[in-house]
Each structure stands twice: as C-alpha cells, then as structure tokens.
Amino acid sequence: MNHTAQLTVFGGAGEHGRACFHLQTKSLSLLLDCGAKKSGGGEYPLLSPGKIAGLCAVFLSHAHEDHAMAIPLLYKLGYRGKVWATRATMQKLPQYFSAWEQYAGGHGSLPYERRHIAQIRFACMEDTVSPGNWTELFPGLSVLWGKSGHTLGAIWLMLDMEGKCIFFSGDMSTEGRLLAADAPLARTTPAGSAASAEPVCDLAIVEAAYGPDDEDQQAKLTRLAQSARFILTKQGWLLLPVPFIGRGQDLLVWASESFPQTLLLAEEDLVVTLQQMLACPEWLRPGAAAAINRVLTSPSLRVIQNARERKKAMSGQPGGIILTGDGMLQTTAARWYYRQIQNHADSGVIFTGHLAAGSPGYRLWNSPAKSAAGCKVDVTHYKVHQGLNDVRQLLQRLPSRHAVFFHTGKAAADALCRTLSPECAGSLHSLIPGDTLNF
Incomplete structure (x- = not known):
C-alpha cells in the first residue's frame, strides 16, 4: 500500500x-x-x-x-x-x-x-x-x-x-x-x-x-473537599500549589464556593488571570462570569501582591486556604508558604496536577519522610x-x-x-x- x-x-x-x-x-x-x-x-x-x-x-x-x-x-x-x-x-x-x-x-x-x-x-x-x-x-x-x-x-x-x-x-x-x-x-x-x-x-x-x-471530575472534587475539610476543621492551613493559568482559576472558584467562610489567600497572578477571563466571555461556560464575580467580591478573599502581604496575611490567623501560582512548588512564593506549614501536623499540601521529575513538589511527594510528623502531603488530580x-x-x-x-x-x-x-x-x-x- x-x-x-x-x-x-x-x-x-x-x-x-x-x-x-x-x-x-x-x-x-x-x-x-x-x-x-x-x-x-x-x-x-x-x-x-x-x-x-x-x-x-x-x-x-x-x-x-x-x-x-x-x-x-x-x-x-x-x-x-x-x-x-x-x-x-x-x-x-x-x-x-x-x-x-x-x-x-x-x-x-x-x-x-x-x-x-x-x-x-x-x-x-x-x-x-x-x-x-x-x-x-x-x-x-x-x-x-x-x-x-x-x-x-x-x-x-x-x-x-x-x-x-x-x-x-x-x-x-x-x-x-x-x-x-x-x-x-x-x-x-x-x-x-x-x-x-x-x-x-x-x-x-x-x-x-x-x-x-x-474517575470523573465530581469524584475527584469530592475527595479533594474531604481532605480540605479535614484540615480546615482543625484550623490548619491548606496549601494548593496550582499553575497561574488554567487549573488555578478553576480551583480558586471551587475553594471560594466550597468554603465560603474560610480565609482564602490567592497570589495576585492567579486573580489577575481570573479577572482577564471576564473580558473573554466567548471562552466561558454559561454562569462562569457570575461565579468569577462572586469570588472577586468575596469578603473572604485576600489578594497577595508581595512578601510583606504574604507574611501579614498568615500572621495570627487560625488557618485557611492558600493558592499560589506554581503547581510544583518551584517559585519562591510557593516554597515560602510550604516552609510556614511544613512542621504543622494540622496543615497540609495537596497537589492537583502533574509533578515533573526532580521538581520540589515531586521530591516532596516521593520523600520517605512525608508521612512523618509535620504537615500532610497528598495528590488529588483536578481534571484539566x-x-x-x-x-x-x-x-x-x-x-x-x-x-x-x-x-x-x-x-x-x-x-x-x-x-x-x-x-x-x-x-x-x-x-x-x-x-x-x-x-
């Protein structure tokens, strides 16, 4: 042939x-x-x-x-x-x-x-x-x-x-x-x-x-919510390392809707992209623009612009959800957040996507010590x-x-x-x- x-x-x-x-x-x-x-x-x-x-x-x-x-x-x-x-x-x-x-x-x-x-x-x-x-x-x-x-x-x-x-x-x-x-x-x-x-x-x-x-998306979100609730009910910090474009915006909306009374810290680049999505309605699902606006106006949201605001937002707070714009803990900001919670047994890190071999997130997830005293480390994929x-x-x-x-x-x-x-x-x-x- x-x-x-x-x-x-x-x-x-x-x-x-x-x-x-x-x-x-x-x-x-x-x-x-x-x-x-x-x-x-x-x-x-x-x-x-x-x-x-x-x-x-x-x-x-x-x-x-x-x-x-x-x-x-x-x-x-x-x-x-x-x-x-x-x-x-x-x-x-x-x-x-x-x-x-x-x-x-x-x-x-x-x-x-x-x-x-x-x-x-x-x-x-x-x-x-x-x-x-x-x-x-x-x-x-x-x-x-x-x-x-x-x-x-x-x-x-x-x-x-x-x-x-x-x-x-x-x-x-x-x-x-x-x-x-x-x-x-x-x-x-x-x-x-x-x-x-x-x-x-x-x-x-x-x-x-x-x-x-x-496994479908709803099943994954159910497991993610269960893990998050376990940490938040103990007044711990939940760190969600996410890409600054894509999965990060979805999970920012999910976190705000699922835990509306919980303090939500989000790095500025994640929020800027979420705002930009409003200017592209042709790319959005029905109802997505309204959901985005609810997050952007939520009294629980704190938009973090620099290291000083990062430190102030976590100081004296009983816990909350942190979204930082890197899915593998590779940025300075992501690693800083992890250092604040790594020794707290009531806090946790949940990775929601691929971890490249050799990345800080990959090393943490594959570390024999991750189950020792300290924050919990888990992986629950969010489907993108x-x-x-x-x-x-x-x-x-x-x-x-x-x-x-x-x-x-x-x-x-x-x-x-x-x-x-x-x-x-x-x-x-x-x-x-x-x-x-x-x-």
Whole structure:
C-alpha cells in the first residue's frame, strides 16, 4: 500500500511535556505545537533542521510551556513562516517566555535568544475563521478549530491536508468549571449528526494525560473537599500549589464556593488571570462570569501582591486556604508558604496536577519522610486533561484509521491501547519521540 502522509513524533508521545508533531503529505509540511519539558534545564523537541526549513505552517494549541516554549527554536533553525494561534494564546505567551527564561537560566541557558522570540510571526485564528467553520489556508490545506476547554485560548484542530483528515486534540477538558469546550467535528460529521462507526479521520493525535484513570471530575472534587475539610476543621492551613493559568482559576472558584467562610489567600497572578477571563466571555461556560464575580467580591478573599502581604496575611490567623501560582512548588512564593506549614501536623499540601521529575513538589511527594510528623502531603488530580472515558468518547465521536496518544507515559499509553483496541475500528499506537507513522 502506498502511503501519502507521515507523522513524525518530535516530542510529547510516551512522555509528559515537549509536545511537537510533524505532518508531511506529498507537498505539504507542518508542525503541531513545539513545547519544552521541565526536566534538568529543559528538554526540547527532537527537531530536524531539514524538515523545519520546509514547513508551510506551525499551529499552536495553547500557551503552556510544554506546547509552546520551543517555538523560538524553530526561528533559530531557519523557520520564517507563521505560527497560527488564538488571540488569547498570543497574549499569554510573553508571560510564559519570561517565566521559562528564568527557569532555564537557573539551570544553565536557553538554546535560543530573545531575538528569536521577537522573530515569531503570529497569525490569529479568530481573524481568519470562526470556530466550527472550515477555511482553506493554502492550496491543499484546510483547517477547522474549536475550544478545547483546557485553558483560556486553548483549541483543538481538524486539518485536511491534501485529502488526509487529521485531528489534533491539543490538551482537552470537558469537565472544567469555567471554560467552554466545543465538540470536535470532522468534515464528514456535521453538527447534529450521529457518530459514525466508519472512520472519519485518517489520523487522530489524542491527549491522554490521565492514561487508564476513569474517575470523573465530581469524584475527584469530592475527595479533594474531604481532605480540605479535614484540615480546615482543625484550623490548619491548606496549601494548593496550582499553575497561574488554567487549573488555578478553576480551583480558586471551587475553594471560594466550597468554603465560603474560610480565609482564602490567592497570589495576585492567579486573580489577575481570573479577572482577564471576564473580558473573554466567548471562552466561558454559561454562569462562569457570575461565579468569577462572586469570588472577586468575596469578603473572604485576600489578594497577595508581595512578601510583606504574604507574611501579614498568615500572621495570627487560625488557618485557611492558600493558592499560589506554581503547581510544583518551584517559585519562591510557593516554597515560602510550604516552609510556614511544613512542621504543622494540622496543615497540609495537596497537589492537583502533574509533578515533573526532580521538581520540589515531586521530591516532596516521593520523600520517605512525608508521612512523618509535620504537615500532610497528598495528590488529588483536578481534571484539566483526558482520562480513559474521555478518550473513549472522543474516539467514538471521531472514529479514526489511526490514533496516537500523547501527554502520557509509555506504560499508560500501552494500557490505553490494550483497553480500547477491541472497541475501535482503527489502529491505536503508543509511540515515543523519534517514531514515525505512515498513514
């Protein structure tokens, strides 16, 4: 059989981080995301300079570091085309580039310079086509996009590359508290039609961060609330380290609604992003704006801007909930909060997302001493990615001849393939960086 398209994994499959996928058809070459991984001083995609020179386009699903922080490296390697992204993603990227420079600089150096960031040429998705509508970007390349629900500005993509239909999920979440998510549609499955048992995509590149975990959001929130209540009833401090964009805003609203009388300390960057969401109503679920306004006007909320306010807010208080804008305890502020409570048996830290190997959060969670006298340490994921049932439903909606899982470890991807293969008409693939797939 003669194949006319090829996927090359530059990063992201079989691992967490550095998502980067190269697609090649007879005369078109493009890239989906170009991220870095927080490991050591940073790990970057296995970019091929020869392929970079021939790219016609780069698509960016969202601004998170594991999807975007290697984009300047493309320009260092000679790319001069555009990066297609939403306006919200474009607006957030400078903040992420600045934070990544600090991180990488603290561990060595960046593989690119600031001038390469300045060279990035953006094309705004909304200025070209509205979500849910196909448009031709180049001869032989058409695109459709929709909101993925993962973070402000995050999208999924459907591509028609010279007759090959390709779906890229980006990072997806349909169970978030604030952000809307659009149901993916292929050209052959218009809105309102029933899902087809026959393949409608040639290739689906599907985020599956939670692997075989099939627990839904409500079950996770129930466990999180139980753990929080155990700490708060003893007048302890509950530290929730969260990313400053995405999961952090959801959990800030959740904490305020679940414990409305409890003192709530939130770092300023979390609250600023929450305020910014009000200016983007098209990205929000119904009722989300009202929920955000209730939090912002809550008498229990204290917005922390600096070290002096941090110390004052905790001084003499019987306890409360702290949200700090780093999910792995890597920032100075996050580590300061932890030091204040680490020896208090009635207080606790709950991590709600991925902990990169070697990060302070990872070391704390895996420390043999974490169960000794001192604050409690636990992990309860808040879903901003897909688990087993989410992936199953997506593949049922978009039957594909080939599906590749990413944003999860190799063992978890293998488990997904074993579980879902009997249910799928197409082939499921567990790949690693450097692998290729003809389709």
